[in-house]
Amino acid sequence: MKIAIASGKGGTGKTFVATNLFYVAAKEGRQVTLTDCDAEEPNVSVFIQGKTIEEKLVSQNLAVIDPQLCIYCGKCRDWCEYNAIVCLEEQRKIYLLDDLCHDCGACLVACPVGAITEKERRLGVITTAITKKNNVLIEARADVGVYSSVPVIKAALAKSGHPPLLLLDAPPGISCPFIATVAPADFVILVTEPTPFGLNDLSLSVQTLEQLNKPFGVVVNRDGLGDEKVYHWLEEKGIPLLMKIPFDKKIAEIYARGHLPAAEDETYKKHFVEILQKVEELCEK
Amino acid sequence: MKIAITSSGNSPDSVMDSRFGRCMYFVFYDTKTGAMEFVPNPNKDAIEGAGPASVQLVASKGVDKVISGEFGNKVKALFDSLKVQLIIPENPSLTINQIVDKFVKQQK
Missing domain, CATH: 3.40.50.300 (P-loop containing nucleotide triphosphate hydrolases)
Structure with missing residues (x-):
């Protein structure tokens, strides 16, 4: 019980x-x-x-975006359920908010150019x-x-x-x-x-x-x-x-x-x- | 220049919404043409990350300034990096029209 x-x-x-x-x-x-x-x-x-x-x-794993490889397509942002990614296509800027990342891995699948990897974060x-x-x-x-x-x-x-x-x-x-x-x-x-x-x-x-x-x-x-x-x-x-x-x-x-x-x-x-x-x-x- | 203001309603007589990420409407004011666009905030009931999602919406419109009652830490850091100026009016009960008169027209 x-x-x-x-x-x-x-x-x-x-x-x-x-x-x-x-x-x-x-x-x-x-x-x-x-x-x-x-x-x-x-x-x-x-x-x-x-x-x-x-x-x-x-x-927990935390997504990391490589701005050198990123093509600013916004797919990772669209796939993120937790609003952890801000991607401004026109300004060519991308941000990942560590605190909002839930380690779901969706952005890794979404990225067409392999610009997203993961690193370990101690909780x-x-x-x-x-x-x-x-x-x-x-x-x-x-x-x-x-x-x-x-x-x-x-x-x-x-x-x-x-x-x-x-x-x-x-x-x-x-x-x-x-x-x-x-x-x-x-x-x-x-x-x-x-x-x-x-x-x-x-x-x-x-x-x-x-x-x-x-x-x-x-x-x-x-x-x-x-x-x-x-x-x-x-x-x-x-x-x-x-x-x-x-x-x-x-x-x-x-x-x-x-x-x-x-x-x-x-x-x-x-x-x-x-x-x-x-x-x-x-x-x- | 484009300016975003958070609004509690969808008319120029509405009072400013003191919340940024979870405001009712965003007003986009074009100082060149004087055009005012009211956009309902799709993030107002977001479970998490309403602030960053609203930065996404506002910044993608190419604004230079944002006027609201308060900005959270995540929002502030994003706007700082994008070099967008944030303005918090001393009087939080001004209407959208009053804010445009006071903060926008004066600065021309």
Whole structure:
């Protein structure tokens, strides 16, 4: 089973929920993999450490146009789906915008004179680590300044394979990196907080997941903060509320030390076990 | 000389569109003849690369100046290389007619 942990708003507790779920699943002796897909800011390794067994570079090809050979026919521009090529026939000028090139190779086929070649461009690193209990941790880390982290996330997902239980820590927002992460998931846990910002971004995430036809449930973090609106909204929409995590100073203290409440507090451990059970029940329906 | 202006509508009384790549219309004004051509922007709903695609459209018309509310980094670099001057009016709510009077006719 593949479970993605996501949120519209950043900082609501995706990694908090993902790491604690990983802990309780591993504690139960289950074969579990946790993949950190928040490639622009991966931080699972702050809370769960393993022994690194592999580091793999992720790269992509980038089209390169030789202006000496180019006849300025404009075919490559017409074939490019991503508007990455500007070709001005009359002025005899051609430009390729690196950031917009998706490595599709269409321009190479289109060019009648062989003026386009490819060069490799580095995008990031996929790190694989093993915990003491032989569970797998995978981290997608995009290089700083990379235009899109999606190819790095996809490489991490491919590396993750199909273990009995796969947890995916998603990037915030609802743009391409989020879509790439939730695409293979059987279920999505949306983490929110009971504030106007939390609710606004939760509703955007819900709209996106409904379009993707993904089953999902909600964890409200920092319950007691803000207001009750999120609970009314969930009830109105018939969205399952998986858990309320209280706005508790104890959690902040444990987490700030880089530890997990599920490992140090029996009540929280029980709560996270229950989330996993609820998700599995909802998936079987 | 040819000048491109981004417009929110297809008449000279329309207000300038403050976006370049995703504007509603491009206006091409010929300073020699005073002719004004309105072209709907085919790139306004492009998923990616609306800016460069609009540079393609505008530059292929052989313009010397472009007047709009803002230009992105990719667009600016392309126009710089093509030696096309970019103008951002201080007042973004001017109409196309007002812009022609203020920025084009004055410079004759």
